[in-house]
Amino acid sequence: MKQIDEADIIGRVLGGDREAFADLVEAYKGPVFRLAFRMTGSAQDADDLSQQIFLRAFETLGRFRRGERFFPWLYTVALNVIRSHLRRSKALPEAGTGHGAPEAEDPRGNPADAAAGRERSRRIQGYLLRLNPSVREILVLRFYEGMSFEDIAGLTGNTPGGVKMKAYRGLEKIRVMMEKDGFADDEARR
Amino acid sequence: MDSDDNIEKIIGEIDGQGPSPEDIEHDPRRKALAGIARMMREATAPEPPADLGERVMDRIRSYRPTPWRALREALLRPCTVSFDPIRALRAPVTGQECSFYFIMVGIFYAVLGTILLAGLHGLGAYPGAPDWVRWQPPIAIVTAGCMVAVGLYLLKDVKSALRAARIWALVYLGFALLNGVFVPLEWNVPVSAYVSLVSTLIGLPTGFFLIRTIQNCGKRYV
Numbered sequence: 001m002k003q004i005d006e007a008d009i010i011g012r013v014l015g016g017d018r019e020a021f022a023d024l025v026e027a028y029k030g031p032v033f034r035l036a037f038r039m040t041g042s043a044q045d046a047d048d049l050s051q052q053i054f055l056r057a058f059e060t061l062g063r064f065r066r067g068e069r070f071f072p073w074l075y076t077v078a079l080n081v082i083r084s085h086l087r088r089s090k091a092l093p094e095a096g097t098g099h100g101a102p103e104a105e106d107p108r109g110n111p112a113d114a115a116a117g118r119e120r121s122r123r124i125q126g127y128l129l130r131l132n133p134s135v136r137e138i139l140v141l142r143f144y145e146g147m148s149f150e151d152i153a154g155l156t157g158n159t160p161g162g163v164k165m166k167a168y169r170g171l172e173k174i175r176v177m178m179e180k181d182g183f184a185d186d187e188a189r190r
Numbered sequence: 191m192d193s194d195d196n197i198e199k200i201i202g203e204i205d206g207q208g209p210s211p212e213d214i215e216h217d218p219r220r221k222a223l224a225g226i227a228r229m230m231r232e233a234t235a236p237e238p239p240a241d242l243g244e245r246v247m248d249r250i251r252s253y254r255p256t257p258w259r260a261l262r263e264a265l266l267r268p269c270t271v272s273f274d275p276i277r278a279l280r281a282p283v284t285g286q287e288c289s290f291y292f293i294m295v296g297i298f299y300a301v302l303g304t305i306l307l308a309g310l311h312g313l314g315a316y317p318g319a320p321d322w323v324r325w326q327p328p329i330a331i332v333t334a335g336c337m338v339a340v341g342l343y344l345l346k347d348v349k350s351a352l353r354a355a356r357i358w359a360l361v362y363l364g365f366a367l368l369n370g371v372f373v374p375l376e377w378n379v380p381v382s383a384y385v386s387l388v389s390t391l392i393g394l395p396t397g398f399f400l401i402r403t404i405q406n407c408g409k410r411y412v
Contacts, residue, residue: 018250025243033238047239054246055253062267121233124226143230149201164201171223178226 006070013061025054028071031145032078038140039082041129049085053078076155079137086133123183127174135170142167264346278403282410285348288403289341292355295396296337302388303330322372329369333362344407352408359400366393 004023012020032053037046057077064073128136137156141147142163149167153160200220255263278287307327340358343351370390 019247021250022243022247025246029238029242029246030235033242034235037236043236046236047242050238050242051246051249055249058250058253059255059259060263060266062263065268117232118234120229124229124233128230139230143227144233144235146231168201168223171226174226175219175222178222 007066010061010064010070013058018058021054021058024057024070024074028074029054031071032074035075035078035140035145036082038125038128038144039086039133039136041125045085045089049078049082052085053081056081072151072155075141079155082137083133124174127177130177131170131173135166135173138163138166139170261342264342267345275399278406279399280406282406283403284410285344285351285407288348288355288407289344291400291403292337292341292344295400296334296341298392299330299334299337303327303334306330333365336362348407349411352404352411356401356404356408359397359404363394363397363401366390366397369393 004027006024009020009023013024029050033046033050036049036053037043040046040049053074057074060077064070128139131139134156138152138158141152141155142149147155149160149163152158153163156163158166200223273290275291277283278291304327310324310327336358340351340355344355366389370386370393
């Protein structure tokens with residue numbers, strides 16, 4: 001990701017230069033798409049939602065406070081759009097399979113390992129989609145996106161303790177589901 | 191069920207803090223939780239479609255906000271306003287500050303109009319009440335509306351709104367003076383003196399203050 005001066009870009013966009021917004025889209029389309037994909041399990045939905053998220057961010061950019069970090073603000077917008085989508089569509093867990101999105105190149109050199117890794121990712125994605133969205137978003141932000149519990153608490157309006165509790169419950173639910181499917185022993189305990 | 195302390199510990203372990211993996215070897219459940227977290231961390235990331243950015247920009251280029259959306263965003267835009275009326279009389283003020291004073295005056299007239307509306311309710315039955323007195327509540331409410339509208343205009347585009355704001359402030363000042371004189375002439379009862387007093391004592395200083403603020407705002411943007 002190239003280094004960009006977000007404050008300068010936002011100032012230009014607010015001053016009427018719409019094209020300047022392209023730099024923000026370019027810088028953040030990957031994380032936004034991944035978040036939407038992890039939350040919905042559908043590449044098509046993630047594509048539509050990513051467009052909606054950036055459009056909403058553009059519409060509401062005037063509310064962005066100078067001095068704030070842009071990325072957490074964009075994530076807040078993204079989570080709101082995704083939550084509305086999930087409420088509207090009542091997205092069924094089984095609808096998301098994790099298929100459909102081009103995967104990034106797997107760092108593991110062995111093709112067999114890479115294929116196994118992809119399969120594990122899909123299975124975990126399937127379990128993730130069976131969780132309540134409020135728990136799912138915490139697991140996605142923490143374990144896929146690598147955000148701190150404090151930052152997640154700021155984004156989701158929970159306390160850090162509450163976020164940790166939800167993360168634990170989410171992991172525990174996935175563990176129980178995996179155990180029922182006979183998946184826990186051979187994969188999770190590697 | 192685990193206690194809060196235990197959950198904190200388990201989450202710490204999952205995050206790679208606290209006991210080493212060997213320490214949780216004997217606990218299959220904790221090991222499984224750590225394994226799930228690890229699988230998520232190691233999961234390969236899906237890539238967005240190559241043309242996603244271009245499609246987003248196409249939508250942004252053709253985006254036209256509805257009037258309602260534009261108004262909503264203008265109102266929700268964060269702004270820092272220093273409330274210092276004495277300074278506003280002496281030094282250049284920002285458009286936001288000027289807008290704030292207009293909106294505050296508008297809110298005052300909205301409240302005054304509502305009180306007058308409630309207080310003068312049924313006055314139509316009073317044989318001596320002239321039309322001009324009965325019109326006081328709507329006049330106050332219309333004044334409120336105009337003040338808020340000018341305030342929002344200043345907020346949206348201060349440079350082009352300054353002229354309209356100056357004209358409106360002069361009209362307001364003249365009308366406040368006229369109203370203060372006209373009511374006691376029309377209706378010779380004690381309540382008319384009260385209306386006259388309110389109109390003059392509030393209207394004149396407010397009008398002069400707004401005109402002065404606009405002048406100071408103009409100095410900043412010329």
